[in-house]
Amino acid sequence: MIEKALLRGSCFSGGKARIWQFAQSHPPIGELANLLRNEYGIGGWGRPTRTDGELHGGHYDSKGMTLRWTQDGKEVEKWFAWTKVAQVLIRMVEQGVYAHE
Numbered sequence: 001m002i003e004k005a006l007l008r009g010s011c012f013s014g015g016k017a018r019i020w021q022f023a024q025s026h027p028p029i030g031e032l033a034n035l036l037r038n039e040y041g042i043g044g045w046g047r048p049t050r051t052d053g054e055l056h057g058g059h060y061d062s063k064g065m066t067l068r069w070t071q072d073g074k075e076v077e078k079w080f081a082w083t084k085v086a087q088v089l090i091r092m093v094e095q096g097v098y099a100h101e
Contacts, residue, residue: 001065001067001069001078002080002088003088003092003097004054005055005067006019006085006088006089006098007097007098008055008058010016010039010040010041012039012041013015015039016099018025018035018096019036019039020060020073020093020098022043024088024093027082028087029086029090029095032089033086034082036086037062037082038059038084038090041060042060042061042062044057044058044066045057045058046058046068050070050073050075051070052071052073053070054070055067055069056068056069057069063082064079064081065082065085066079066083067079085092
């Protein structure tokens, strides 16, 4: 689900491009985690759709991101530290899955 959240971008104008560009410089995980923390800020989003396997909400704060989705008809909510999110992002960039648009 982290991948799906990252593909949405930070919801700020130019955010996805800023994240992608910084990740291209091969920063240490801690620096990338700090960039993500600052880029996503404090807040979140949600939608009423509850399709299995699709994100329907996210909340961001200084410690990480909490994502919500439905799996097998049940509500799932999981928290991820920014360092974990940064690790996933690096893998996505290396595989060419995450790119700015």
